[in-house]
Amino acid sequence: MKIGVLKAYEGSLVALVPSIAAKMAKEGYEFIMEKGAGTNAFFTDGDYEAEGVRVADRETVFREGQLILADTKIPESEFPMISSGTIVVGRFNPLVEKAYCEKLEKAPFTVFSLDTVPRSSIAQSMDILSSLASLSGYMAVLSAANRFPGYFPMMTTAAGTVPPAKVMVVGAGVAGLQAIATARRLGAVVEAFDVRTAVKEEVQSLGARFIEVEGSTEDKGAGGYAVEQSEAYISRQKELIHERASKSDVIITTANIPGRKAPLLIEQATVAAMRPGSVIIDMAAVSGGNCALSKDQQEVDVNGVRIIGNSALFQQLPREASRLYSTNLYHFLKFILKDGIENMPFTHEIVQKTLIGELKAIKVAS
Numbered sequence: 001m002k003i004g005v006l007k008a009y010e011g012s013l014v015a016l017v018p019s020i021a022a023k024m025a026k027e028g029y030e031f032i033m034e035k036g037a038g039t040n041a042f043f044t045d046g047d048y049e050a051e052g053v054r055v056a057d058r059e060t061v062f063r064e065g066q067l068i069l070a071d072t073k074i075p076e077s078e079f080p081m082i083s084s085g086t087i088v089v090g091r092f093n094p095l096v097e098k099a100y101c102e103k104l105e106k107a108p109f110t111v112f113s114l115d116t117v118p119r120s121s122i123a124q125s126m127d128i129l130s131s132l133a134s135l136s137g138y139m140a141v142l143s144a145a146n147r148f149p150g151y152f153p154m155m156t157t158a159a160g161t162v163p164p165a166k167v168m169v170v171g172a173g174v175a176g177l178q179a180i181a182t183a184r185r186l187g188a189v190v191e192a193f194d195v196r197t198a199v200k201e202e203v204q205s206l207g208a209r210f211i212e213v214e215g216s217t218e219d220k221g222a223g224g225y226a227v228e229q230s231e232a233y234i235s236r237q238k239e240l241i242h243e244r245a246s247k248s249d250v251i252i253t254t255a256n257i258p259g260r261k262a263p264l265l266i267e268q269a270t271v272a273a274m275r276p277g278s279v280i281i282d283m284a285a286v287s288g289g290n291c292a293l294s295k296d297q298q299e300v301d302v303n304g305v306r307i308i309g310n311s312a313l314f315q316q317l318p319r320e321a322s323r324l325y326s327t328n329l330y331h332f333l334k335f336i337l338k339d340g341i342e343n344m345p346f347t348h349e350i351v352q353k354t355l356i357g358e359l360k361a362i363k364v365a366s
Contacts, residue, residue, distance in 0.1 A: 001341065003333075004065020005033040006058065008072065012040035012318035015069035015090065017326040022051040024330065032065060034058045041322040066341075069329060076103060084108040085361050087341075089329060091115040091128055094356055095259035096287070105357030112354045114332060123350050125331040130174045131324035132314040137178030137254065139313035140281040141167075144250045145186060147306050149277045153187020164189050168244055169208070170265055170290060171254035172199040175283060179252045180206045188250070193241060195233075211244060213237045234263075241265055246273035251280045253290035266291040276304025285309030 003024075005016045014037050021031055031053040035045060045055045062068070062081040070090035074082075082088065085108075092113040094101040104111045114128045124130075145152055148165060155162040165188040169176045172194040180203060183190045190208040194200075203210045213236050245251055245266060251274075255263050262284035271280070271293055282294035286309075289295075293302055294309035301307075314321040336344050336351060345351055346359050 002030045002066050004061040004068045006070045007034045007037040010072050011315050013071045014038040014041045014322045017323050018047045018051050020326045020330050021053050025052050032061050034061050041318040079107050082109050101356050110360045111356040116353050118349050118353045126328050128328045133175040134178045135314040135317050137175035138182050139316050140179050140252045141182040144279045144281050147279045165249045167250045168248040169252045172203050175254040180208045242270045245270045254283045255290050256284050261288040268292045271302050274305050278305045280307045282309045286311035
């Protein structure tokens with residue numbers, strides 16, 4: 001099978017890294033890759049050619065690829081370049097990019113989006129959201145530390161003792177847990193809040209204090225994600241978060257509900273109560289933000305409190321993010337192609353959850 005790899009239309013990730021290309025080549029796959037596709041992730045065309053990957057222009061990749069690997073959007077103007085029967089795999093965010101994905105549904109090629117992989121044990125190795133969220137949680141702490149005008153660890157000097165930074169992490173999913181672990185490694189005092197009481201032990205195992213608000217609503221069918229809460233709970237939650245946030249040096253927010261507006265957890269009054277020099281990293285900015293004053297892809301200063309809205313901090317680690325993304329794609333392809341492209345397990349949950357629209361006729365021969 002010949003697999004085509006596109007240069008990202010947005011961002012710096014590449015869907016195939018040289019080490020995965022080498023592994024798949026041994027399994028009988030052939031690759032054709034767009035020139036410069038790996039440049040922004042610090043992989044040269046020569047790195048790929050050394051592993052037997054053919055480098056060509058974008059149009060040739062579309063024409064010859066039986067299966068196309070992408071990152072995010074492929075411009076609609078390029079849809080006619082994709083042959084009928086081709087399989088396209090990427091991360092197209094169908095819960096948010098609904099209008100775009102409706103157009104993908106109508107296209108004559110089959111599309112899979114890995115950001116809707118189910119949260120199941122068999123699909124863990126394909127879970128790109130967890131892979132990238134872990135990197136984002138790490139980068140959130142480093143970004144905050146670079147902006148915070150003090151030390152993260154406690155430091156004893158001849159001039160006296162410098163107290164450790166107080167960090168509050170809101171949302172203890174994959175990104176939040178990585179943020180907790182990173183902040184603790186840097187020596188900060190960390191506390192965390194989450195509506196899911198099931199994560200309490202994980203938070204505490206990392207050395208952080210768990211802030212608990214009684215009466216949360218949980219749903220085991222939500223795939224590990226948070227769900228919407230009652231008005232009474234939200235009111236108690238905001239009071240406690242305001243109390244703790246006003247004493248924090250750094251706040252990192254990661255709370256998201258898939259396909260919905262992010263819950264507002266840090267209100268304007270809370271920001272006003274924080275000390276100048278404090279930092280807020282809002283990782284839910286793209287879906288409305290957990291902080292009332294955050295703006296996606298922007299840094300704003302509110303009376304000395306710096307607020308950074310960035311839902312894709314993993315883009316700052318493009319080499320490692322690409323390696324993880326490529327590995328996730330490898331495991332997905334290995335699963336759907338294990339019995340040959342003509343025998344794809346289209347009734348399996350993994351295929352059904354990631355498929356955009358319906359399975360079209362497959363181009364068996366390249």
